[in-house]
Amino acid sequence: MMTALRVFPSRKTVLALTLLIALLALIAPTRAAQIDGQFQAWLQNDLWPQARAEGISKKTFDAALAGIRPNLKLPDLVMPGEKPKTPKKQHQAEFGSPGNYFAEKTIGAVTAGGRARLPANAKTLAAIEKRYGVPGPVVLAIWGRETGYGAAKLSYDAFEVLGTKAFMATRKDMFRTELLAALRIVDKGLVSRAAMKSSWAGALGQPQFMPTSFLKHAVDFDGDSHPDIWNSTPDVLASIASYLVDYGWVKGRDWGFEVTVPDRVSCSLEGPDQGKTIAQWAGLGITRVGGKPFPVGELRAEGFLLMPAGREGPAFIVTPNFYVLKEYNMSDLYALFIGHAGDRIAHGDKRFSAGWGDVGTLYRSDIAAMQRGLEKLGYDVGSADGLPGFKTRRSIGLWQQKNGRAATCFPDAGLVKALR
Structure with missing residues (x-):
């Protein structure tokens, strides 16, 4: 039987390592x-x-x-005298289905928490809706999404x-x-x-306002002469509504409706710059899910097609109020989360009727390469950032149509390969 050979570092090596560790321990505090x-x-x-x-x-x-003192543990810092580092290609950053954003564990917690808080805050929410025109369930959904109804610790x-x-x-x-x-x-x-x-x-606070937003939008709603978005629930709720109104919330309009889009209507019609009256969308054959008609009061008003996963997920006709929600966090999925959670708080846990497709194994670097390929062909993708916003989605659809393919308006492995 062979005996394993043990190799021990020499005394000189141990001393060198000890000195190196001691030197590093001195350098860090000196740099700080x-x-x-x-x-x-x-x-x-x-x-x-x-x-x-x-x-x-x-x-x-x-x-x-x-x-x-500077907190050097915070992200996105550049040491004095140094240049920002060029981000490495993030092949490890997987691009997933938009449906992941609507995991039931997350949206269920927001909706259940909102419904639980409706009775205790009914009077305040009614007063807020009367003053600002923003429905209480929408305000609650933002509160729940931002800080878990104040449970998140701001340390x-x-x-x-x-x-x-x-x-x-x-x-x-x-x-x-x-x-x-x-x-x-x-x-x-x-x-x-x-x-x-x-x-x-x-x-700052339970609505998560940056200081400039606090100065513009925070309000005193409990009558104590100062806006307290850390501890006062009335101030928190009213400040959220104030924010939305200041960005153009239209009183009396919904945020949007889940719809069925027939194959003859191109998904490349998506976007806030391609609006039509809701009656015109209906005239193209777009219908609300569940068979309900669009509200009569909405028919002459402008609406926009939203297909966050192209043909691989649910579709919506949204109103300008959707884009007001987006001002809170510049993401279609965030605004959709808030609108949907608000509906569920108000009307019960009715989920989207259409499911979200599986993207497959793609990475953000794949999406960015595809976007750069589209840009070279003259398409406006918004930004080659690896995130397919509405400009990227509809550019995909337009390219597919031009090349004799069925328009899906969403990336897949074949598209990435074809457009690299």
Whole structure:
């Protein structure tokens, strides 16, 4: 029987490794201290002059930023003196079916939570709908989606997050604007310094408003003279409604309807820039699922075709209110989630009638390559970002039609191969 040979490192190797570990342990704190020194100089020499010019007091500035150090654990940071790193090709980032966004575990929790809160908040929601015209179930759906009806813990110091990102994030100009807005919030006495808690992205309170959105849309609805989107349910709910109204919510209109689109109607007609009256869509043969007619009051109003998975999923005729929901989070799927969850809170757990197709094994890099191929052919895909928004979807449909294929308006392995 052979005996396994054990190889032990030499004493010299052990000593070298020990010294290396000790050196690395010294370098990290030194680098952090260096960044902190640069950060403090930036606060006083760069940020403070602008804050002063915008009318923020030195007392507020010093109190808000006292003791703040850069949080180097936050994402999307660029070390001082370095250039942003070019993202690596993310072959590992799988592109999945849009149906994953509507997992019953997620949307079921939002809808059940919303229905559970309807009775206790009925009076407040009725008053909000009377003032703003936004239905209570829609407001509840956003509240539930954003922070689980306030259950999500906002454990970050907003000034630490915003200060770090304004100093060294990939989008530091945007965060500089948000940091100055946060200082303005405290300087105006709208919120105490201690109450400025946020997400890791700097979003405030239960509605998850960035500071600029707080200043524009947050309202006092409980009558205590200040908007409290951290602790006051009436203020949280009314501020969400205020946000939607400020972005153009149309009172009395729904967000949209699930529909059946006949094969003769091209999926390339999708998009907010290709609107028709709902009567015109109906004239093309598009019908509501379940056999219900479109509301009479909607027939002369404009609607838009939405097919988030092309022919591989449910289809909708949406109203301008859908695109107002999208202002809360620039995603078709987010806006659809909110509209659908609101319907379920109001009317019960009726799911989409059509299922979502299986995409197969594709990656975001595959989708981006396909988008670049379409761009070379002159199609407007919006952005070659690996995410097929409505411009990409309808460009796929137009290319398919031009090349004698059945228009599906959604990527698949064959399309990726053909358009690379």
